[in-house]
Amino acid sequence: MRASRLLSIQMMLETRGPMSATELADALEISVRTLHRDIDQLTAAGVPIYAERGRTGGFRLLDGWNTRLTGLTPAEAQVVFLSGLAGPAADLGLDKPLQGARLKLLTSLPAASRAEAQKMQSRFHLDPVDWYREADAVPHLATVADAVWSERQLSMSYESWRDEVERVVHPLGLVLKAGAWYLVAASDGKPRTYRVSNIKRAAMLESRARRPARFDLARYWAESVARFESELYTDYADVLATPSGLKQLRYLNAAVARAVAEARPSRRKDGRVAVRVPIESVEHGAGQLLRLAPEVEVTGPGRLKRAIVSRLQHVSILYGC
Known part of the structure; x- marks a missing residue:
């Protein structure tokens, strides 16, 4: 265990450059005191690790030194x-x-x-595309990826939900999410997300892309997803659900499944339970929850119940009932 940790310290310093004691300890999930003992053991074994003092100091390897380790377990x-x-x-x-x-x-x-x-x-086989979906057509993915690897600016024509716009961006990374490719790129100095299938034209430019200092693609994506979900579900629905209805609610989306799992539902004499779940809007919620009837009954708010009744009335007229 300790031998593996000592090797990890060498490889992190080699691949990431100078790191503080706190950064190394956090990455290895050990105490700073244990880290210092490991550093002492490495230097005693002849590994050229040097300490740099000051606010920006830390541990570093002698320039040009590497582990020359090629074996894999x-x-x-x-x-x-x-x-x-x-x-x-x-x-x-x-x-x-x-x-x-x-x-x-x-x-x-x-x-x-x-x-x-x-x-x-x-x-083992990994299939990133969700059920009942086909992967997006991405004819410009190769150009976009080339701009990401080469750190070149990208000129593109992008179709948003409003209109099609011409834009020059600074590519920062690519993300594959549920079978869809997304480009993370800086525009006006701020990272933004673009769905690659919505790119209608793409050309890599000669100008170098500028990368924001300390930009972390994984952290940006996690924060972006969390922000999207919090902004997406702006309303709620109060429902009564049978055990079967609760199971169907969990399949609607992750936000509803989380709300059902975290709720402390009150059970009625008829076996149904009362739960409050998030919805995107009244119209969207009416469409989602209506198809779960009769296992799920909406009890509030009033505007949501009225929207469901309105849909039922239109369906009745449509089919001559």
Whole structure:
């Protein structure tokens, strides 16, 4: 365990550059005191780690020094094979390099480890596209990806829900979410999200892209998703649900499923329970909840009940009932 941790310290300093004691300790989930003992052991073993004092100080490796470690454990090799998504790699034009990397990895492993590494690929398959959906058509993904890798500005024609606009952006990264590709790019100095399938024209420019200081793609995406969900569900519905209705509510979306799981429902004599769930709007909620009747009955607010009654009246007229 400790040997693995000592190796991790070396590799983090080698790949990330200077890091403070707190940053290293947090990354390794150990105390700062334990980290200092590990650093002492590494320096005693001849690893050239230096401490830099001051506000921006920390630990660093001697320039040009590296671990020269090429071996992988069987478990590490299995994870590498699991992480290679063939579909997304093909979308990015990287399917052949991925196959080549896997082949090189296999030849570098001991014979006893090859079968275990290949077993991961033959036993697990990752499909990022949601049920009842097809992957978006993304004819400009290769150009967008090239701009991301090359750190070049991108000129594009983008179709938003309002209209089609011409824009020059600074690409920061690509995200694959439920089968849809998204470009995160800076516009007017602020990171924004663009659905790649909505890009109608794309051209990589010669000008270098400017990346905001300390930008973290994973953190930006997590915060963006959380913000989107909080802004999306602006209203609520009070419902009475049977046990079957509760199960159907959980399948509506993650926000409703979370509300059902966290609620402390009061059970009635008829076996139904009262729950409050989030909805996007009255009209959207009426359409979603009406199809769950009679297992789910809306009891409030009044504007939502009236919207459901109005829909039922229109359906009655439409079918001559």
